[in-house]
Amino acid sequence: MRLRSLTLRLTLLFWIASTVVLVALGYLVSRSVQMHFLEIDRDELLGKVALVRHTLAKIETVDEFAAMPGRMDDALIGHPHLGVRLSSPDGALLYASPNVSFPDADFPLRLAEDQQSPPSIATWRHGDHYFRGTMASVPTAFAGMPRANVAVAVSINHHIAFLDTFKHSLWLTIALSALLTGVLGWIAARRGLRPISDLTAVARNISASRLHDRLQVDTLPVELTALALAFNDMLSRLEDSFRRLSDFSSDLAHEFKTPLSNMMMQSEVALSKSRSEEDYRETLYSGLEECDRLARTVSDMLFLAKADHGQVVPTIEIIDLATEVQELFEFYDAFVEERGVTLARQGSGVVHGDRLMLRRAISNLLSNAVAHTAPGGQITVSLTSTTADVITLAVENPGPSIPSEHLPRLFDRFYRVDPARQRSRGGVGLGLAITKSIVTAHGGAMSVSSDHGITRFEMTLPARTRPGS
Numbered sequence: 001m002r003l004r005s006l007t008l009r010l011t012l013l014f015w016i017a018s019t020v021v022l023v024a025l026g027y028l029v030s031r032s033v034q035m036h037f038l039e040i041d042r043d044e045l046l047g048k049v050a051l052v053r054h055t056l057a058k059i060e061t062v063d064e065f066a067a068m069p070g071r072m073d074d075a076l077i078g079h080p081h082l083g084v085r086l087s088s089p090d091g092a093l094l095y096a097s098p099n100v101s102f103p104d105a106d107f108p109l110r111l112a113e114d115q116q117s118p119p120s121i122a123t124w125r126h127g128d129h130y131f132r133g134t135m136a137s138v139p140t141a142f143a144g145m146p147r148a149n150v151a152v153a154v155s156i157n158h159h160i161a162f163l164d165t166f167k168h169s170l171w172l173t174i175a176l177s178a179l180l181t182g183v184l185g186w187i188a189a190r191r192g193l194r195p196i197s198d199l200t201a202v203a204r205n206i207s208a209s210r211l212h213d214r215l216q217v218d219t220l221p222v223e224l225t226a227l228a229l230a231f232n233d234m235l236s237r238l239e240d241s242f243r244r245l246s247d248f249s250s251d252l253a254h255e256f257k258t259p260l261s262n263m264m265m266q267s268e269v270a271l272s273k274s275r276s277e278e279d280y281r282e283t284l285y286s287g288l289e290e291c292d293r294l295a296r297t298v299s300d301m302l303f304l305a306k307a308d309h310g311q312v313v314p315t316i317e318i319i320d321l322a323t324e325v326q327e328l329f330e331f332y333d334a335f336v337e338e339r340g341v342t343l344a345r346q347g348s349g350v351v352h353g354d355r356l357m358l359r360r361a362i363s364n365l366l367s368n369a370v371a372h373t374a375p376g377g378q379i380t381v382s383l384t385s386t387t388a389d390v391i392t393l394a395v396e397n398p399g400p401s402i403p404s405e406h407l408p409r410l411f412d413r414f415y416r417v418d419p420a421r422q423r424s425r426g427g428v429g430l431g432l433a434i435t436k437s438i439v440t441a442h443g444g445a446m447s448v449s450s451d452h453g454i455t456r457f458e459m460t461l462p463a464r465t466r467p468g469s
Contacts, residue, residue, distance in 0.1 A: 006196075007189045014185035026174045030167055036448050037159045040119050041132045048084060049136050050154045051075055056086075056140045056148060065140075069095050081155040083133075086148045092146060123156070130160045185189040195220050199228065211239040235259040244412060251414030251429065255297055259290035300430040304413065307437035315356030316440055321393060322348040324359055335367075340375030347383035349391035350407055351461045353442045358461075361438040362393065364431040365457050369397035371453065385463075393459040402450035410448055435459075 044246045055072060059065050076082060076097050086094040123132045133153030140148060199215060206213050214235060215228040262309055263286075270283040306312050322345065329336075329343045343366075351358075363382075369379045377398040384392045403412070414429040436446045444461040 007186065007193055010193070011186040011187040014189070015178065015182040018157055018181040018185070022174045022177055022181075026170050030163075030170060033166060034163060037156070037163070038121070041154055041159070042134075044082075045121065045134045045152050046152060047133070048079075048082060049134065049138070049150055052084060052137075052150045052152070053138045056138050058134060058141065060141045073098060081158075083151075083153045085151045086153070088148060089146050103133045105202055113127065117224060132156045168354075180448050183469070195224055198404070199224065199231075203231070206235065208242065211235060212240055247415075248413055252301075255414065256294065263287045263290050297430070304430070304433060304437055307434075307441060312357075312437065312441045314357055315439075316352050317355060319351050319353055319355050319358060321358075321362075321383055321391065324355070324362060324364070325383070325393075328359065328363055331363075332366055332370060336370055336379075339370055339373065341370060341373045343379045343381045344378055346380065347385075349383040349393070349463075350383055351391050351442075351463055353461065354438075357438045359443070361435040361459065362395075365395040365434045365459070366456075368431060369395050369455075372399045373397045374399060389463050391461050391463055393461070395459075396454060396456045397455055399455060401453055402448075402455060403448075407448055407450065411446060 055068065055075065056432060059068055072084065072086075072095055081437070082097070084095070084097045086096075088094055121132060121134050123130065125131075131153050133151060135151045136150065137147045138150045147173070198218070202213070202215055214232045217225055217232070220228050245272050256346045266283050266286055270280060273281075325345050329345065330344070339420070366379070366381070373379055379395065379397045382394045384394070386392060402417055406415075409415050409418075411432045413433045415433075416429050432446075439459050439461065442461055444459060447458045447460070449456050449458075
């Protein structure tokens with residue numbers, strides 16, 4: 001089963017880990033106490049065996065042997081829970097401590113069975129009673145008397161009772177501790193994850209009208225800092241994209257509104273009274289120009305839309321850029337002469353690409369340069385190859401420098417540094433955007449710089465173009 005709650009998951013993992021630790025600790029404590037009592041009983045049993053060995057070692061005569069039970073009784077005074085039995089190798093009982101209710105069926109027979117294999121200290125149960133004992137063969141100093149079997153046992157009921165009570169208390173404490181640990185773990189997880197809740201609350205309040213809001217990174221834990229920074233970066237990109245989309249919609253509406261308004265106004269003026277055939281012809285011609293402008297704008301928009309979706313696939317052929325530039329110089333010859341500027345070309349370069357598309361891209365740069373060059377200026381188109389795989393076509397013209405804040409947005413659609421002046425020249429602000437889309441479709445890149453009265457557009461193209469890259 002997959003837990004959807006992070007708080008519950010952390011709590012469960014913390015509870016399992018702490019419970020395992022508590023259970024292991026409880027087992028070790030219980031085992032240590034058991035071993036402690038075993039060592040106490042072992043020392044007591046081996047001490048009594050040593051006592052019996054010392055007593056038997058002093059028996060050298062029949063009289064001393066006869067007095068042995070009394071000496072043993074005296075030695076066992078004060079040990080009612082301790083039992084000692086001496087027997088000869090043939091099983092004859094030589095001594096049995098008095099006032100001990102050890103069952104004959106187990107003592108010393110159970111000891112004799114357990115002595116066949118280690119450990120030497122045996123523990124057994126008879127009914128509700130528990131015993132622990134040992135057995136040893138002890139020599140005597142009496143001449144002709146064989147070694148005596150000494151069986152020593154002690155009742156450990158008080159140890160068992162203590163251990164039962166101790167284990168009950170121990171495991172009850174561990175169970176309550178595990179339960180308390182689970183509750184505390186849940187509280188700790190809730191408090192530990194509170195920054196995520198705060199993060200979620202801030203993110204929930206962000207809308208299209210509040211894209212400028214940002215998460216406060218300084219108040220978040222270190223583990224969430226990277227997430228918050230990434231979220232803020234995403235908001236910045238969304239805000240920029242939203243602003244560009246809003247500007248684009250506004251510009252598009254304006255571009256469509258102007259020619260439509262012109263046509264409506266001209267039509268209304270023409271219909272306001274009877275006019276000559278020539279006046280109607282001029283009105284229709286003017287409307288046709290506006291329609292042509294709208295058609296070109298729509299065509300450019302369709303081209304950019306296809307480029308955005310990767311549907312602009314160049315036709316690959318070998319193109320001599322120097323030849324294309326020279327032919328464009330001839331095409332712009334009249335326009336250049338009218339503007340009073342000159343054109344110059346440097347270098348050469350060959351690329352693989354779509355001739356018409358690249359010609360359109362270079363033409364956009366040239367027309368833009370001619371439009372912004374003062375009479376007497378010279379526009380230079382240079383072709384350079386910095387590496388064997390890259391060709392750079394640069395169009396450089398003198399003129400007023402473009403402020404640096406406009407440079408990153410020059411390739412945006414409908415973007416104009418000076419909207420009034422650009423519109424008066426007939427452009428709608430799509431030429432550079434189309435140029436960038438064409439270069440991108442060829443796997444290249446566009447850049448622009450403007451400083452000290454020189455504006456330079458660079459078109460970097462791979463010598464071997466990968467279509468759609």
